[in-house]
Amino acid sequence: MTSSWVPGADESGFGADNLPYGVFTRSGGGPRVGVRVGDHVLDLAAALGDPEFSAPSLNPFMARGSTAWRATRAKVSGMLTSEGGRASAEPHLVPLGEVDLRPPFEVADYVDFYCSLEHASNVGRIFRPDEEPLKPNWRHLPVGYHGRSGTVVPSGTDIVRPSGQRRSPDSDGPLFGPSTRLDIEAELGFVVGKGTSMGRPVPVSDFAEHVFGVVLVNDWSARDIQAWEYVPLGPFLGKSFATSVSPWVVPLDALGAARFAGREQTPEPLPHLHRVADWGLDLALEVRLNGEVVSRPPYAAMYWTADQMLAHLTSNGASLRTGDLYASGTVSGSRRDQRGSLLELSWGGAEPLTLADGSVRTFLEDGDAVAVSATARGMAGGTINLGEVTGTVRPACG
Incomplete structure (x- = not known):
């Protein structure tokens, strides 16, 4: 070009x-x-x-x-x-x-996946230290949860600290109040353009016929609310209060030079999840907290690819609608400076981050500003910019 x-x-x-x-x-x-x-x-x-x-x-x-x-x-x-x-x-x-x-598109449905092996393993070790980090199903399917489209907000929207039930280690029962472990999740989102009818699964080979492009996503998370509520049905109020998306939808065709086969998967996925095209994506993400870079997550490290996510999402016959958004889950790499959430960066609060101004963080404080950006190799040999998604934390209501 x-x-x-x-x-x-x-x-x-x-x-x-x-x-x-x-x-x-x-x-x-x-x-x-x-x-x-x-x-x-x-x-x-x-x-x-x-x-x-x-x-x-x-x-x-x-x-x-x-x-x-x-x-x-x-x-x-x-x-x-x-x-x-x-x-x-x-x-x-x-x-x-x-x-x-x-906002660049009207969000129909929102699904968030959990497709980073490193992130899922880290969260398992933090939340369930006495168990195997990964549940038995994790390497067989892209685990996900269904979020709330009504709380997907454009970049720059202030994020009000959520309240909910949480349980501290030294209490006999739960308390209700503002989250004290508010977190970020640096992710890539995929925007569905062409819908389908109910009952028709989308094979991995048809991914590019349905997905229009990508956006950057910050899936804000209240880890204390999440830890108390997620057994046995998974995330709910700890996730549904806000998800921020970037203002520019980058077409899939712009990512041609960033494509590769994807990470090796063991055991081999079931036939309906077999890859038939290269939809691994070599993208470089960057997370900034109050202007300071705290992480550079590599999207190339993701275990499950976007075509597999779409095939799994529709494998039960669930329909797609124009404007459906599904996200990758937190992008994390093998090094500490590649972890895409504060939960991992501070190892559940046990290893606080010290910022350049001398302040210390385990989780987000009121007034903190977060920005997630990304770049990739362009088809002309240079670098393309995916823009950024930003948000600032405001105090809880009431």
Whole structure:
């Protein structure tokens, strides 16, 4: 893919080999769909003359399917890389500083997986120190839980500290109050574009026909509430209060150079989860707490790949809807500085983090600001930017 004529676009990581989609407003006007290129947004409704992009979300476009996605991407790329297309696109480039970003899509359902071997093993050792870290099913299927789409919020939304039941080691019963072990989870999310009917599983081979692109996810977690409630049915109130997503949806086609076979799986998965294409993704995540980098989780270390997650999600015949979001679960690597949650970084609070300003953290305090960003190798040989997802903790209500 050739370089863009937009100044600084390719160097920014938002060049012609990226072209992520988002939704924006400008000067009191209605929401519109745009593509980010450098420090600008290309107004697609104006540039392409397509009223479908004069919409408050990406959902109408995503519902058209992969043929439309690829044709639109090719057309936009041509406009931004050729002098012939420049006259059509340049008048409709809007500086980022003049727009307000909106949620990029309407979330239909939200599912969160648990697909990092290192994260699952660490959590098992912390929560269940006298047992095997992994449950017997973990290497046979991508474990997940069904979250709440209504609490998926755009990047930049303040996160109110949740309250709930929790039990301290020295108490006879539970107490109710604000979580004292509020945590983050650095994840990658997958956005479904093309839906399915009930009763029809999606095979791993059809992954790219249904998933439109990826976003960054911070699945905020109240570990004390989670630890008390999760037996026997799994996470509920410790997770459902907020999940933040980044404003730019990076198309799957932009990740071609980041793809690889994926991590070796032992034992071999059952036939419906056999991989048939390379959907391991070599992405470099970065977690910042109050501006300081505290972790660099490698997505390449994930055990289960996104095509397997989708196949498992629908293997019972559950339908997909445009705007469904499913996330990878916390991304963690084998080193301490690659752990994607404070639960792991502080080893359940036993090994506090000391920040550059001398402050100490085990879990999040009110006023803490968290940012998760990511990059990957682009098809043109450079680096593409997946943007970032941010949030600041506010005190509990009441």
